Amino acid sequence: MKMSRAVLAVGLVLGLSGAAWAGTPAAGLGQAWPNTTDLSRSPHYHVYSFTQGGVRYIQVNALDGTVLGAVGTVGGEFIVLPMGNAARVATPQQPAAGSDAATPAAAPTPVYRDSSTTITATPMSDGSTQLQATPAVTTDVCDAVTCSTHGA
Template sequence: MQMSSRRAVLAAVLAVCMSGAAVAGSPAPSTGLGQAWPNAIDVSVNPDYHAYVFVLGGMQYIQINDLNGNVLGSVGTAGGQFITLPMGRFAQYVSTPQQPASANNNATPTASPAPVYDDGTTVITATPMSDASTQLKAAMCVPSICDAHGS
Protein backbone atom coordinates (compact mmCIF):
# COMPACT_ATOMS: atom_id res chain seq x y z
CA MET A 1 0.00 0.00 0.00
CA GLN A 2 2.75 2.43 0.92
CA MET A 3 4.58 1.79 -2.38
CA SER A 4 1.46 2.46 -4.45
CA SER A 5 0.88 5.72 -2.54
CA ARG A 6 4.40 6.86 -3.37
CA ARG A 7 3.85 6.00 -7.02
CA ALA A 8 0.59 7.91 -7.06
CA VAL A 9 2.23 11.00 -5.53
CA LEU A 10 5.15 10.76 -7.97
CA ALA A 11 2.77 10.41 -10.91
CA ALA A 12 0.79 13.45 -9.74
CA VAL A 13 3.93 15.56 -9.35
CA LEU A 14 5.18 14.54 -12.79
CA ALA A 15 1.81 15.31 -14.35
CA VAL A 16 1.75 18.79 -12.81
CA CYS A 17 5.34 19.50 -13.89
CA MET A 18 4.76 18.26 -17.41
CA SER A 19 1.51 20.15 -17.83
CA GLY A 20 3.17 23.32 -16.58
CA ALA A 21 5.91 22.99 -19.19
CA ALA A 22 3.37 22.28 -21.90
CA VAL A 23 1.27 25.29 -20.93
CA ALA A 24 4.29 27.55 -20.84
CA GLY A 25 5.28 26.33 -24.30
CA SER A 26 8.96 26.84 -23.56
CA PRO A 27 11.88 24.54 -22.92
CA ALA A 28 13.09 23.75 -19.45
CA PRO A 29 14.89 26.68 -17.86
CA SER A 30 18.65 26.92 -18.28
CA THR A 31 20.79 26.51 -15.21
CA GLY A 32 24.47 26.59 -14.42
CA LEU A 33 25.58 30.17 -14.94
CA GLY A 34 29.31 30.22 -14.24
CA GLN A 35 29.83 26.53 -14.96
CA ALA A 36 32.07 25.03 -17.63
CA TRP A 37 29.25 23.01 -19.16
CA PRO A 38 25.96 24.56 -18.01
CA ASN A 39 22.55 23.04 -18.59
CA ALA A 40 21.87 25.43 -21.46
CA ILE A 41 21.97 25.40 -25.24
CA ASP A 42 25.19 26.63 -26.87
CA VAL A 43 24.09 29.59 -29.01
CA SER A 44 27.53 30.69 -30.17
CA VAL A 45 27.88 32.02 -33.71
CA ASN A 46 31.59 31.13 -33.63
CA PRO A 47 32.91 27.55 -33.59
CA ASP A 48 35.89 28.61 -31.43
CA TYR A 49 33.70 29.58 -28.44
CA HIS A 50 30.62 28.53 -26.52
CA ALA A 51 27.90 31.06 -25.65
CA TYR A 52 25.12 30.36 -23.15
CA VAL A 53 22.11 32.52 -22.31
CA PHE A 54 20.25 32.56 -19.00
CA VAL A 55 17.15 34.64 -18.26
CA LEU A 56 15.96 35.54 -14.80
CA GLY A 57 13.80 38.40 -13.58
CA GLY A 58 13.79 40.18 -16.94
CA MET A 59 17.60 40.13 -17.14
CA GLN A 60 19.49 38.23 -19.80
CA TYR A 61 22.86 36.81 -18.74
CA ILE A 62 25.25 35.79 -21.50
CA GLN A 63 28.25 33.63 -20.65
CA ILE A 64 31.16 33.04 -23.02
CA ASN A 65 33.37 29.94 -22.64
CA ASP A 66 36.37 28.76 -24.62
CA LEU A 67 36.39 25.39 -26.39
CA ASN A 68 37.58 23.63 -23.23
CA GLY A 69 34.69 24.95 -21.16
CA ASN A 70 36.70 27.61 -19.33
CA VAL A 71 34.46 30.56 -18.50
CA LEU A 72 36.01 33.64 -20.10
CA GLY A 73 33.48 36.26 -19.03
CA SER A 74 29.81 37.14 -18.76
CA VAL A 75 27.49 40.10 -19.05
CA GLY A 76 23.98 40.87 -17.92
CA THR A 77 21.69 42.98 -20.09
CA ALA A 78 18.18 44.41 -19.98
CA GLY A 79 16.59 47.36 -21.72
CA GLY A 80 19.78 48.37 -23.51
CA GLN A 81 21.84 48.48 -20.33
CA PHE A 82 24.75 46.15 -19.59
CA ILE A 83 26.74 45.05 -16.59
CA THR A 84 29.88 42.93 -16.49
CA LEU A 85 29.56 39.98 -14.14
CA PRO A 86 32.57 39.24 -11.91
CA MET A 87 33.19 35.75 -13.21
CA GLY A 88 35.45 34.11 -15.72
CA ARG A 89 39.16 34.01 -16.45
CA PHE A 90 39.11 37.36 -18.21
CA ALA A 91 36.25 39.18 -16.48
CA GLN A 92 38.54 42.17 -15.97
CA TYR A 93 38.86 42.51 -19.79
CA VAL A 94 35.11 42.52 -20.55
CA SER A 95 33.74 45.84 -21.75
CA THR A 96 30.21 47.10 -22.35
CA PRO A 97 28.79 50.45 -23.51
CA GLN A 98 28.24 51.45 -19.85
CA GLN A 99 31.29 49.80 -18.31
CA PRO A 100 34.80 49.76 -19.79
CA ALA A 101 37.12 46.90 -18.97
CA SER A 102 38.31 47.20 -15.36
CA ALA A 103 41.90 46.25 -16.18
CA ASN A 104 44.24 47.75 -18.73
CA ASN A 105 45.58 44.95 -20.86
CA ASN A 106 48.89 46.00 -22.43
CA ALA A 107 48.80 42.99 -24.74
CA THR A 108 48.10 43.46 -28.43
CA PRO A 109 45.41 41.75 -30.49
CA THR A 110 46.54 38.69 -32.40
CA ALA A 111 43.39 38.67 -34.56
CA SER A 112 40.46 40.92 -35.38
CA PRO A 113 37.45 40.90 -33.05
CA ALA A 114 35.18 38.00 -33.99
CA PRO A 115 31.46 37.76 -33.23
CA VAL A 116 30.72 35.09 -30.63
CA TYR A 117 27.11 35.92 -29.77
CA ASP A 118 24.54 37.80 -31.83
CA ASP A 119 20.81 37.71 -31.17
CA GLY A 120 20.02 40.66 -33.43
CA THR A 121 19.96 43.03 -30.46
CA THR A 122 23.07 42.18 -28.48
CA VAL A 123 26.46 41.34 -29.97
CA ILE A 124 29.49 40.03 -28.11
CA THR A 125 32.86 39.87 -29.81
CA ALA A 126 36.05 38.13 -28.70
CA THR A 127 39.56 39.33 -29.45
CA PRO A 128 42.49 36.98 -28.77
CA MET A 129 45.43 38.86 -27.25
CA SER A 130 49.22 38.35 -27.37
CA ASP A 131 49.35 37.38 -23.68
CA ALA A 132 46.89 34.49 -24.28
CA SER A 133 43.99 36.41 -22.75
CA THR A 134 40.75 37.17 -24.56
CA GLN A 135 38.98 40.51 -24.55
CA LEU A 136 35.19 40.36 -24.74
CA LYS A 137 33.13 43.33 -25.85
CA ALA A 138 29.35 43.51 -25.54
CA ALA A 139 27.29 46.05 -27.47
CA MET A 140 23.76 46.81 -28.57
CA CYS A 141 23.15 46.05 -32.19
CA VAL A 142 20.78 48.02 -34.38
CA PRO A 143 19.78 45.32 -36.88
CA SER A 144 20.03 47.51 -39.99
CA ILE A 145 23.54 48.63 -39.01
CA CYS A 146 24.70 45.18 -37.88
CA ASP A 147 23.33 43.57 -41.03
CA ALA A 148 25.09 46.15 -43.23
CA HIS A 149 28.44 45.61 -41.48
CA GLY A 150 28.19 41.85 -40.95
CA SER A 151 27.70 42.34 -37.18
Template sequence: MAMIKFLPRRALLAGLVVMGFSASAVAATGTGLGQAWPNAQDVSASTHWHVYTFTNNGVQYVQVNDMYGNVRVAFGNVSGQFLVLPMGRDAQRLSTPQQTASTSTTAVPLTSYAETVYRGNNIQLRATPMSDGTTAFTVNPDTTTYAAAAPCDDPVECSSHSP
Protein backbone atom coordinates (compact mmCIF):
# COMPACT_ATOMS: atom_id res chain seq x y z
CA MET A 1 0.00 0.00 0.00
CA ALA A 2 2.84 2.44 0.83
CA MET A 3 4.44 1.58 -2.53
CA ILE A 4 1.30 2.67 -4.38
CA LYS A 5 1.44 6.10 -2.71
CA PHE A 6 5.18 6.44 -3.41
CA LEU A 7 5.01 5.75 -7.18
CA PRO A 8 2.53 8.54 -8.06
CA ARG A 9 4.58 11.05 -6.08
CA ARG A 10 7.74 9.98 -7.87
CA ALA A 11 6.00 10.22 -11.26
CA LEU A 12 4.65 13.65 -10.36
CA LEU A 13 8.11 14.86 -9.33
CA ALA A 14 9.67 13.53 -12.55
CA GLY A 15 6.91 15.24 -14.55
CA LEU A 16 7.55 18.56 -12.83
CA VAL A 17 11.29 18.32 -13.54
CA VAL A 18 10.63 17.60 -17.23
CA MET A 19 8.13 20.47 -17.40
CA GLY A 20 10.77 22.78 -15.87
CA PHE A 21 13.30 21.88 -18.57
CA SER A 22 10.61 22.21 -21.23
CA ALA A 23 9.64 25.64 -19.95
CA SER A 24 13.28 26.74 -20.11
CA ALA A 25 13.62 25.50 -23.68
CA VAL A 26 10.36 27.15 -24.73
CA ALA A 27 11.41 30.44 -23.16
CA ALA A 28 14.79 30.26 -24.90
CA THR A 29 12.98 29.47 -28.15
CA GLY A 30 11.06 32.72 -27.71
CA THR A 31 14.40 34.52 -28.04
CA GLY A 32 15.26 32.84 -31.35
CA LEU A 33 16.74 29.46 -30.46
CA GLY A 34 16.31 27.23 -33.51
CA GLN A 35 15.87 30.07 -35.97
CA ALA A 36 18.02 30.67 -39.05
CA TRP A 37 18.76 34.27 -38.14
CA PRO A 38 17.85 34.74 -34.46
CA ASN A 39 17.59 38.17 -32.93
CA ALA A 40 20.85 37.66 -31.06
CA GLN A 41 24.43 38.76 -31.43
CA ASP A 42 26.76 36.56 -33.50
CA VAL A 43 29.55 35.57 -31.11
CA SER A 44 31.39 33.19 -33.45
CA ALA A 45 35.16 32.91 -33.25
CA SER A 46 35.18 31.89 -36.92
CA THR A 47 34.13 33.56 -40.15
CA HIS A 48 32.80 30.18 -41.36
CA TRP A 49 30.03 29.88 -38.75
CA HIS A 50 27.43 31.91 -36.89
CA VAL A 51 27.13 31.23 -33.15
CA TYR A 52 24.32 32.54 -30.98
CA THR A 53 23.97 32.19 -27.22
CA PHE A 54 20.84 32.42 -25.11
CA THR A 55 20.48 32.22 -21.34
CA ASN A 56 17.33 31.29 -19.47
CA ASN A 57 16.87 30.18 -15.84
CA GLY A 58 20.59 29.49 -15.41
CA VAL A 59 20.84 27.38 -18.57
CA GLN A 60 23.09 28.65 -21.34
CA TYR A 61 22.03 27.57 -24.83
CA VAL A 62 24.46 27.71 -27.74
CA GLN A 63 23.36 27.40 -31.36
CA VAL A 64 25.67 27.07 -34.37
CA ASN A 65 24.43 27.98 -37.85
CA ASP A 66 26.28 27.65 -41.11
CA MET A 67 26.85 30.60 -43.42
CA TYR A 68 23.42 30.10 -44.99
CA GLY A 69 21.51 30.21 -41.71
CA ASN A 70 20.99 26.44 -41.43
CA VAL A 71 21.03 25.26 -37.81
CA ARG A 72 23.84 22.74 -37.46
CA VAL A 73 24.00 22.01 -33.70
CA ALA A 74 22.59 23.36 -30.46
CA PHE A 75 23.22 22.43 -26.86
CA GLY A 76 22.49 23.51 -23.32
CA ASN A 77 25.10 24.00 -20.62
CA VAL A 78 24.81 24.23 -16.86
CA SER A 79 28.12 24.34 -14.99
CA GLY A 80 29.93 22.14 -17.52
CA GLN A 81 27.10 19.65 -17.89
CA PHE A 82 26.14 19.63 -21.55
CA LEU A 83 22.91 18.46 -23.14
CA VAL A 84 22.74 18.06 -26.91
CA LEU A 85 19.48 19.50 -28.22
CA PRO A 86 17.73 17.52 -30.96
CA MET A 87 17.99 20.23 -33.60
CA GLY A 88 20.30 20.87 -36.48
CA ARG A 89 21.63 18.66 -39.22
CA ASP A 90 24.74 17.74 -37.21
CA ALA A 91 23.07 17.13 -33.83
CA GLN A 92 24.18 13.49 -33.79
CA ARG A 93 27.76 14.57 -34.56
CA LEU A 94 28.17 16.75 -31.43
CA SER A 95 30.44 15.27 -28.76
CA THR A 96 30.32 16.48 -25.18
CA PRO A 97 32.13 15.21 -22.08
CA GLN A 98 28.87 13.42 -21.22
CA GLN A 99 27.95 12.10 -24.67
CA THR A 100 29.98 10.70 -27.56
CA ALA A 101 28.87 11.63 -31.06
CA SER A 102 27.88 9.02 -33.58
CA THR A 103 30.06 9.26 -36.64
CA SER A 104 30.56 7.19 -39.74
CA THR A 105 33.00 4.33 -39.30
CA THR A 106 34.59 5.18 -42.65
CA ALA A 107 34.85 8.96 -42.27
CA VAL A 108 38.23 10.33 -41.27
CA PRO A 109 38.56 13.60 -39.33
CA LEU A 110 40.46 16.26 -41.27
CA THR A 111 42.09 17.62 -38.13
CA SER A 112 44.36 20.04 -39.97
CA TYR A 113 41.18 21.96 -40.94
CA ALA A 114 39.61 21.88 -37.46
CA GLU A 115 38.82 25.27 -35.99
CA THR A 116 37.48 26.85 -32.85
CA VAL A 117 33.95 27.98 -33.57
CA TYR A 118 33.13 29.48 -30.18
CA ARG A 119 35.05 30.23 -27.03
CA GLY A 120 33.39 31.95 -24.12
CA ASN A 121 31.54 31.44 -20.85
CA ASN A 122 34.02 28.66 -19.97
CA ILE A 123 33.17 26.71 -23.14
CA GLN A 124 35.24 25.81 -26.15
CA LEU A 125 33.45 24.48 -29.26
CA ARG A 126 35.43 23.09 -32.21
CA ALA A 127 34.33 22.03 -35.68
CA THR A 128 36.24 19.33 -37.54
CA PRO A 129 35.46 18.59 -41.18
CA MET A 130 35.18 14.88 -41.97
CA SER A 131 36.31 13.09 -45.14
CA ASP A 132 32.69 12.24 -46.02
CA GLY A 133 31.73 15.93 -46.20
CA THR A 134 30.08 16.13 -42.77
CA THR A 135 31.29 18.16 -39.81
CA ALA A 136 31.90 16.85 -36.31
CA PHE A 137 31.57 19.25 -33.39
CA THR A 138 33.19 18.91 -29.95
CA VAL A 139 32.32 21.01 -26.92
CA ASN A 140 34.32 20.98 -23.70
CA PRO A 141 34.69 23.15 -20.64
CA ASP A 142 37.35 25.80 -21.29
CA THR A 143 39.50 26.58 -18.29
CA THR A 144 42.17 28.53 -20.16
CA THR A 145 42.41 32.28 -20.04
CA TYR A 146 42.15 34.12 -23.32
CA ALA A 147 41.44 37.50 -24.79
CA ALA A 148 37.81 37.45 -25.85
CA ALA A 149 37.12 38.37 -29.45
CA ALA A 150 34.96 41.42 -29.90
CA PRO A 151 31.38 40.43 -30.73
CA CYS A 152 29.95 41.47 -34.05
CA ASP A 153 27.87 44.63 -33.62
CA ASP A 154 27.05 45.33 -37.26
CA PRO A 155 24.12 43.14 -38.46
CA VAL A 156 25.24 43.42 -42.09
CA GLU A 157 28.76 42.31 -41.25
CA CYS A 158 27.54 39.60 -38.86
CA SER A 159 25.35 38.00 -41.49
CA SER A 160 27.99 38.17 -44.21
CA HIS A 161 30.75 36.11 -42.60
CA SER A 162 32.50 34.40 -45.43
CA PRO A 163 35.58 32.21 -45.84
Protein backbone atom coordinates (compact mmCIF):
# COMPACT_ATOMS: atom_id res chain seq x y z
CA MET A 1 0.00 0.00 0.00
CA LYS A 2 2.86 2.41 0.79
CA MET A 3 4.34 1.73 -2.66
CA SER A 4 0.98 2.48 -4.28
CA ARG A 5 0.71 5.79 -2.41
CA ALA A 6 4.23 6.66 -3.52
CA VAL A 7 3.34 5.86 -7.13
CA LEU A 8 0.15 7.94 -6.82
CA ALA A 9 2.06 10.85 -5.30
CA VAL A 10 4.65 10.76 -8.10
CA GLY A 11 1.84 10.55 -10.67
CA LEU A 12 0.09 13.54 -9.11
CA VAL A 13 3.28 15.59 -9.06
CA LEU A 14 4.06 14.71 -12.67
CA GLY A 15 0.45 15.29 -13.71
CA LEU A 16 0.26 18.67 -12.04
CA SER A 17 3.68 19.73 -13.34
CA GLY A 18 2.63 18.59 -16.82
CA ALA A 19 -0.45 20.77 -16.52
CA ALA A 20 1.78 23.77 -16.08
CA TRP A 21 3.65 23.01 -19.31
CA ALA A 22 0.81 22.46 -21.75
CA GLY A 23 -2.83 23.24 -22.37
CA THR A 24 -3.88 19.98 -20.76
CA PRO A 25 -7.11 18.23 -19.83
CA ALA A 26 -6.41 19.21 -16.19
CA ALA A 27 -6.76 22.91 -17.08
CA GLY A 28 -9.55 24.30 -14.95
CA LEU A 29 -8.94 22.13 -11.90
CA GLY A 30 -9.65 24.23 -8.81
CA GLN A 31 -11.84 26.76 -10.62
CA ALA A 32 -15.40 27.60 -9.64
CA TRP A 33 -16.69 27.14 -13.18
CA PRO A 34 -14.20 25.07 -15.22
CA ASN A 35 -14.86 24.86 -18.94
CA THR A 36 -15.83 21.18 -18.89
CA THR A 37 -18.92 19.01 -18.49
CA ASP A 38 -20.69 18.90 -15.14
CA LEU A 39 -20.84 15.19 -14.26
CA SER A 40 -22.84 15.51 -11.05
CA ARG A 41 -25.47 12.91 -10.26
CA SER A 42 -27.17 15.40 -7.94
CA PRO A 43 -28.82 18.72 -8.78
CA HIS A 44 -27.33 20.15 -5.56
CA TYR A 45 -23.66 19.87 -6.59
CA HIS A 46 -21.35 20.32 -9.56
CA VAL A 47 -18.71 17.66 -10.26
CA TYR A 48 -15.87 17.96 -12.74
CA SER A 49 -13.37 15.32 -13.82
CA PHE A 50 -9.95 15.90 -15.34
CA THR A 51 -7.36 13.37 -16.47
CA GLN A 52 -3.64 14.05 -16.70
CA GLY A 53 -0.80 11.54 -16.90
CA GLY A 54 -3.09 8.60 -16.09
CA VAL A 55 -4.38 10.27 -12.91
CA ARG A 56 -8.07 11.18 -12.67
CA TYR A 57 -8.81 14.34 -10.69
CA ILE A 58 -12.38 14.75 -9.46
CA GLN A 59 -13.55 18.09 -8.07
CA VAL A 60 -16.85 18.71 -6.26
CA ASN A 61 -18.30 22.23 -6.13
CA ALA A 62 -21.31 23.67 -4.32
CA LEU A 63 -24.15 25.12 -6.41
CA ASP A 64 -22.60 28.60 -6.12
CA GLY A 65 -19.30 27.33 -7.58
CA THR A 66 -17.41 27.14 -4.28
CA VAL A 67 -14.89 24.29 -4.45
CA LEU A 68 -15.81 21.83 -1.68
CA GLY A 69 -12.93 19.43 -2.30
CA ALA A 70 -11.11 17.25 -4.79
CA VAL A 71 -9.29 13.95 -5.04
CA GLY A 72 -6.77 12.39 -7.36
CA THR A 73 -7.14 8.69 -8.08
CA VAL A 74 -5.36 5.95 -9.97
CA GLY A 75 -5.50 2.18 -9.55
CA GLY A 76 -7.91 2.27 -6.59
CA GLU A 77 -5.67 4.62 -4.60
CA PHE A 78 -6.79 8.12 -3.65
CA ILE A 79 -5.20 11.31 -2.43
CA VAL A 80 -6.98 14.41 -1.16
CA LEU A 81 -5.99 17.54 -3.08
CA PRO A 82 -5.29 20.76 -1.16
CA MET A 83 -8.31 22.77 -2.29
CA GLY A 84 -11.73 23.58 -0.94
CA ASN A 85 -12.30 22.19 2.54
CA ALA A 86 -9.76 19.36 2.26
CA ALA A 87 -10.26 18.54 5.96
CA ARG A 88 -13.78 17.35 5.06
CA VAL A 89 -12.67 14.97 2.27
CA ALA A 90 -12.27 11.29 3.14
CA THR A 91 -10.77 8.44 1.14
CA PRO A 92 -9.97 4.83 2.03
CA GLN A 93 -6.36 5.93 2.57
CA GLN A 94 -7.06 9.21 4.37
CA PRO A 95 -9.96 9.83 6.78
CA ALA A 96 -11.55 13.27 6.96
CA ALA A 97 -9.95 15.53 9.54
CA GLY A 98 -12.96 17.79 10.09
CA SER A 99 -14.41 18.92 13.40
CA ASP A 100 -15.38 16.08 15.74
CA ALA A 101 -18.37 18.15 16.90
CA ALA A 102 -20.09 18.08 13.50
CA THR A 103 -22.55 15.31 12.76
CA PRO A 104 -24.32 14.38 9.53
CA ALA A 105 -27.36 16.63 8.98
CA ALA A 106 -28.71 14.42 6.18
CA ALA A 107 -27.99 11.12 4.47
CA PRO A 108 -25.05 10.94 2.04
CA THR A 109 -25.95 11.89 -1.54
CA PRO A 110 -24.20 10.17 -4.45
CA VAL A 111 -22.67 12.98 -6.53
CA TYR A 112 -20.28 11.11 -8.84
CA ARG A 113 -19.70 7.63 -10.15
CA ASP A 114 -17.60 6.17 -12.92
CA SER A 115 -16.31 2.65 -13.47
CA SER A 116 -13.71 2.99 -10.71
CA THR A 117 -14.80 5.76 -8.31
CA THR A 118 -17.84 6.79 -6.28
CA ILE A 119 -18.12 10.10 -4.39
CA THR A 120 -20.84 11.01 -1.91
CA ALA A 121 -21.57 14.35 -0.25
CA THR A 122 -23.00 14.63 3.26
CA PRO A 123 -24.22 17.96 4.68
CA MET A 124 -22.86 18.35 8.22
CA SER A 125 -24.40 20.04 11.26
CA ASP A 126 -21.73 22.78 11.21
CA GLY A 127 -22.72 23.85 7.67
CA SER A 128 -19.82 22.10 5.93
CA THR A 129 -20.10 19.23 3.47
CA GLN A 130 -18.20 15.99 3.93
CA LEU A 131 -17.06 14.25 0.75
CA GLN A 132 -16.33 10.53 0.71
CA ALA A 133 -14.42 9.00 -2.22
CA THR A 134 -14.34 5.22 -2.53
CA PRO A 135 -13.65 2.64 -5.21
CA ALA A 136 -16.84 1.95 -7.19
CA VAL A 137 -18.52 -1.32 -6.35
CA THR A 138 -19.01 -3.31 -9.52
CA THR A 139 -22.28 -5.19 -9.40
CA ASP A 140 -22.20 -6.62 -12.91
CA VAL A 141 -19.25 -8.95 -12.28
CA CYS A 142 -20.00 -12.51 -11.25
CA ASP A 143 -17.80 -15.14 -9.70
CA ALA A 144 -16.36 -17.98 -11.80
CA VAL A 145 -18.90 -20.57 -10.63
CA THR A 146 -21.96 -18.38 -11.30
CA CYS A 147 -20.67 -17.16 -14.66
CA SER A 148 -19.75 -20.62 -15.88
CA THR A 149 -23.11 -22.15 -14.96
CA HIS A 150 -25.54 -19.24 -15.51
CA GLY A 151 -23.76 -16.90 -17.92
CA ALA A 152 -22.53 -13.38 -17.25
